[in-house]
Amino acid sequence: MKKTRRQNTKAIPKVDVAGDAADGGDDVSERIRATLATAIGEGALKPGTKIMEDLIADHFGVSRTVVRGALGVMESDHLLERKRNRGTFVAEPTIEQARSLFEARRLIERCILELVEARATPEKLDALDRLTHEEDRIHQHGDEKSKSVLSGRFHIELAEIAGNAVLTEVLAKVIARLSLVMALYEEDHQDDCGADHHRMIVAALKAKDLAKAQDLMDVHLADIEGRVRLTPGQGDRHTFMAVLENFS
Numbered sequence: 001m002k003k004t005r006r007q008n009t010k011a012i013p014k015v016d017v018a019g020d021a022a023d024g025g026d027d028v029s030e031r032i033r034a035t036l037a038t039a040i041g042e043g044a045l046k047p048g049t050k051i052m053e054d055l056i057a058d059h060f061g062v063s064r065t066v067v068r069g070a071l072g073v074m075e076s077d078h079l080l081e082r083k084r085n086r087g088t089f090v091a092e093p094t095i096e097q098a099r100s101l102f103e104a105r106r107l108i109e110r111c112i113l114e115l116v117e118a119r120a121t122p123e124k125l126d127a128l129d130r131l132t133h134e135e136d137r138i139h140q141h142g143d144e145k146s147k148s149v150l151s152g153r154f155h156i157e158l159a160e161i162a163g164n165a166v167l168t169e170v171l172a173k174v175i176a177r178l179s180l181v182m183a184l185y186e187e188d189h190q191d192d193c194g195a196d197h198h199r200m201i202v203a204a205l206k207a208k209d210l211a212k213a214q215d216l217m218d219v220h221l222a223d224i225e226g227r228v229r230l231t232p233g234q235g236d237r238h239t240f241m242a243v244l245e246n247f248s
Contacts, residue, residue, distance in 0.1 A: 028062050032070035040079055040090060041152075041176055047092040047184050051080060077173055079180070091180055095230045098181040102225050105174050108167060109155065109221065110214050113201075115162035117210040124161045129202045131157060135195035152179075154198045185228040194220050 036056075039045040056067045071088050074080040081091045093101070131154055152175045159168040197220035204213035 028060055029066055029070040029073075032056060032060055032062075032067060033073055036070075036074060037079060037176060041179050043179070043183055045090050047090050047180050049090045050086075051088040051090070053088070078177055091177075092184060093177060093181050095185075095232070097177075098185060098228070098230055101174055101178050101181060102221070105171070105178065106218065106221050108171050108174065109217050112159050112162045112164075112167055112171065113205070113210060113213050113217060115164060115167075116158060117205055117208065117213065119163050120161050120205060122206070125202060125206050128154070128157060128161065129199065129206075132195050132199040132202060135198065139195065158201075182224075182228065185230055187227065187229040194223060197223070 036045065036051070051071060053064050053067050053071070056070075057064045060067075071080055071082075075082060075088070078093075078097075079091055080088050082088045135154065155175065156168065156172055159171045162168070197216060201213050201216045201220070204210075204216055
């Protein structure tokens with residue numbers, strides 16, 4: 001008599017396919033966001049540029065639903081804006097938004113300096129000082145992309161030394177939005193972020209002179225703000241100039 005093979009009744013663990021897909025989707029969504037944010041910060045994607053969802057989906061090998069999720073995060077950060085029946089575009093900050101961003105940055109940076117003065121170790125300040133020398137080297141010999149990447153790095157690293165992750169995140173978002181402001185309204189273009197100012201700020205922090213560090217930061221940020229012309233039509237002027245530069 002032929003024996004019947006007993007079936008293994010032991011439970012087979014289920015694979016959470018939905019969960020795995022979600023994790024992968026989150027990872028790709030973050031890569032999409034980071035790619036576009038970097039392109040905006042470096043000036044490759046100008047204010048008013050239309051975002052091609054289908055091209056992004058093809059490039060990253062994902063659905064347009066995943067792409068829209070990434071773009072939605074960037075919309076909430078005000079780097080992109082959706083226009084009804086037209087699509088998604090790189091944001092074009094208004095004059096009032098630009099003024100608010102500059103004001104917010106001044107207040108945030110002063111607060112960050114208070115925390116740095118209280119918490120920074122000599123080693124961290126030395127590392128920040130070395131960064132200012134790297135800025136000099138890149139501005140003298142680096143290419144335009146390297147200069148763009150460097151812009152704002154001093155301020156983010158200063159915020160990280162302050163040891164408050166929330167302030168660092170807020171400052172990073174403000175700086176990202178200000179890159180759009182500079183792209184739209186900058187009149188006196190300069191390719192540096194004031195390495196001399198940075199060096200003096202570090203020196204004041206090493207000397208435990210908070211008031212001087214804050215005054216120097218105010219001067220530094222005023223210099224950046226002084227490069228823009230926040231008047232009606234300036235944004236349109238830059239957009240038209242970009243067209244001439246691209247097609248002439």
